[in-house]
Structures are given as C-alpha cells and as structure tokens.
Amino acid sequence: MKKLGYLVLAMFSSLMLAACAQQKSEEKEKEVITTSADQSDWSYEEPTGPESWGELDPSNLTCVNGSEQSPINVEFPEVIEDRKLKGTEIHYESTSFTLENNGHTIQANPTEESNKIIIENNEYKLSQFHFHTPSEHQFNGQNYEMELHLVHSDENGKLAVIGLMIQEGNENELLAEMWSELPTDKTAKGNSEKYDMDLQALLPENKTTFEYAGSLTTPPCTEEVQWVVFEQPIEMSKAQIEAFRLIFPDNHRPVQPINEREINKNGE
Template identity: 55%
Template structure:
C-alpha cells in the first residue's frame, strides 16, 4: 500500500455536506446573481439540517441522532458512511460500475460552513456517469483525517467531490490525501482558505483543474452508503479511489489550523458489498 498516516480514531468526529458556485473574474452582476441563486439551490438540495452539530462534545457524531428526528438515519441507518475498506474482503469486478468522469477547467467559490472548507460551482459543466446515469458536480470539500479507512488506517486528509442527479440522488468521489509534494492544483484554494465561518462565498480568481485533483490510477472501491454528516441520508453512491494524491505538510497543517479534526468515525459495513474496479 502507499504511504499511510495512522491517525488515532477519537470516537467522536465527522465531515461536511454540500453546496454549488461561480467565479469572480470577468463576470457581469447578472451572472453573479444567477450563480448565487444556483449555489443556494445546490446547498438546499442535500437536506440542510437546522440543529447544531459538531465533531466534539454533546453535539458530536455519537449524539447526532438525538439532536433532531430528521437525523434518525445517523443511528438507525443500515448503509452508513464512512467505512473501513479491508482489501482482502472486497470483490474484484473490473468495470462493474462503468464510471465515466467528465471534468473541465472550472470556476469555484469558497465557503467555510463551520464544518469544512467547501468549493462550490454552479457551472453544470462537470459530471460523472455511473452505469449511464448522470450526476452533476455541486461542490468539493475536505476532511482531516480521512473519513474512510484502508485496512484500518487513515490518511492525513480526504477530498470529497459531491454530485447529484436530476432527482437529487447523490454520488460522491472520495480521494485520499497523503503528505508529500505541494499540490499546486489547490494553491489558489489554499491561498484564500477562510479561517472563520463565512456569510458570503469568496470567489476564486483562477479556475480549478478538476481532472488534476484525481489520482492518475483510477482503480477504485464502490459501495452504497450515506452522507457523512447530518442527516446521514442513505442511497449515496460512493467511489473511493485507491491511489492517494499528495499535499505538502504546510498545506495539511494550514487546513488543520482551521479544522483540527472534522471526520466521522467509520460505520458498520452491515454485510454490504464493496466492489473494486
């Protein structure tokens, strides 16, 4: 296996949910207003939870189900995420999910939602196809340490690219992040990381090369899971790439200065099938 960072599971933590976006450069006020409206739609489409929740104390993951009845899946669900992926127990079925990724150079805006730093887009130009069904990218965000585990171990961080189809169903690409070389594709994002919770999105001056955020080797694990934040909605299609990408120690620490720990502990697999393809 690649270099993995073993992080102690603190028993009470988690991650973040969804959004959508725009870019600042060369935009008319009308376009910005339209994108702002779409960003709000993208956020609400994933079931906004009004009850305060966090990764520690009385509002930590182990208490989410008690905070609001809408969070019942957090404690009663049978297909919860994240999970520990034991390589020896996965089924090898090459091409089983028939995943196609259609990403382009795209403008984003950033927000600190109190749980993570999230990059939103309203372009509608980026999508994935899973068995021929299209899911459009709404946003991407980060967790530290990684939410998913490989053979019981965590990476330093994890990137989630969140997509939804026309019916609001969700599909997420998970990318492990390990300490290594500086990730120049995220330099523009890291240059303006919002340290405090934001009321308005911060528009990036440079577009993001989404393809470059994915590992070169697209071997991945696929399973049916849930959102990793309240309300822990199930029927989420998960694809977690085996090969990690790299970020520098400085980049990782910059994120941890804002969110020291924003991951949900792994959940029971409950006889679900994990497919490697």
C-alpha cells in the same frame, strides 16, 4: 353616562389583556422554535459530536438507525473484484470555484455545471467539493492525513460522492492558489473571488476505485448515496495540511459498520 364609560374602559382593558396574552404566547412559541433550532446544531466534538447526532434532531435518526452508513473501513481482502462491472465515467474540465467556510469544512462551489460523472448510465453533476481531516474512510484500518469529497447529484436529487485520500508529500500545485486564502471564519456561500481549477488533473494517475452503497457523512446522514473511493491517494504538503488543520483540527466521522454491504473494486 358613567355606566357607558365603565363599559368602554372594561372593553379596553379586556383587549389589552388579550393582546398581552397573545404576545406572551408568540414569544413562548418563538423561544421553543429557537431552542429546537439550537438543539439541531451539530459539530465534531461532544456533546454535539458524531456519537450524539441522532439525538440532536428527529431528522438525524438515520445517523444511528441507518444500515448503510458512511464512512467505512475498506479491508482489501474482502473487496470483490468485478471485471464485468462498468466503472464510473468522469468528465471534468477547468472550472471556476468560489470558496466557503460553512462552519464544518472548507467547501468549493462551482460557478457552472460543466463537471459531471456517469454511473450506470445515470448522469450526476458536481455540486461542490470539500475536505476532512483525518480521512473519513480507512484502508485496512488506517486513516490518511486528509480526504477530499466531490459531491454530485442527478436531476432527481440522488447523490454520488467521489472520495480522494490525501497523504503528506509534495505541494499540490492545483490547490495552491485556493489554499493561499482559506477562509478562517464562517463565510457566506459564493462570497469570495473565483479560482480556476482543472479537477481532471487533480485525480490520481491510477484509476482503481472502490464502490459501495453508503450515506452522507454529515447530518442528516442520508442513505442511498453511491460512493466511489480512489485507491491511490493524492498528495498535499505538510504546510498545506497544517493550514487546514489550523481551521479544522478534526472534522471526520468515525467509520461505520459495513453490515451486509459489498465493496466492489474497479479499474486497473
């Protein structure tokens, strides 16, 4: 009878040891996963800033190995003026947006899919728009105070981005209501009141654009992104620009090598 008791006790002890070992293994695995996730976090300041994005996560390797990265410096004398090239068709209308602070920028998310652009007969719907300071693209080696990016995607997930340079000037009345309640801390997507805006009215009067093949300007720096950057800047007041900079003092990626790419000029 004693032997049976010892046998049961031994079996129980073995099971407990196995359970403890399994728990420690799972905790170790969880620790590794957590550490890996932490290492993939990126920012605009070292040691996790633009110069280190490619080292933070294998999915970010395009940030350092890519050959068509954005943003770029647009040197006007090197731009190709192609009158035969069909420009971008922009079809914007008044739409409601919600505001989000995603930890990297202020982003506006449309509540409906009514805004779209057409490039070479391919339709892209507006996914969101957001801001950078100073501007990410340069014109003749110079940055503007800010830059607005309108991000679009087609039915296959291919991306097209419209860039608007922003210079200090008059108050931008179209952005005034939205700007009065900028979320200073990171927020959840869609967790804000709705703001109505006519994006068509936000575009500059002169429709001349620079178009080139580029990438996302944030990790994972995905390429095959069609860029359309307006030459004429829009304006925001000094107070509006400073309100954004109080939240994000500097959230721009430096310009990248153009390599063998062409920049085409369209419009007036």
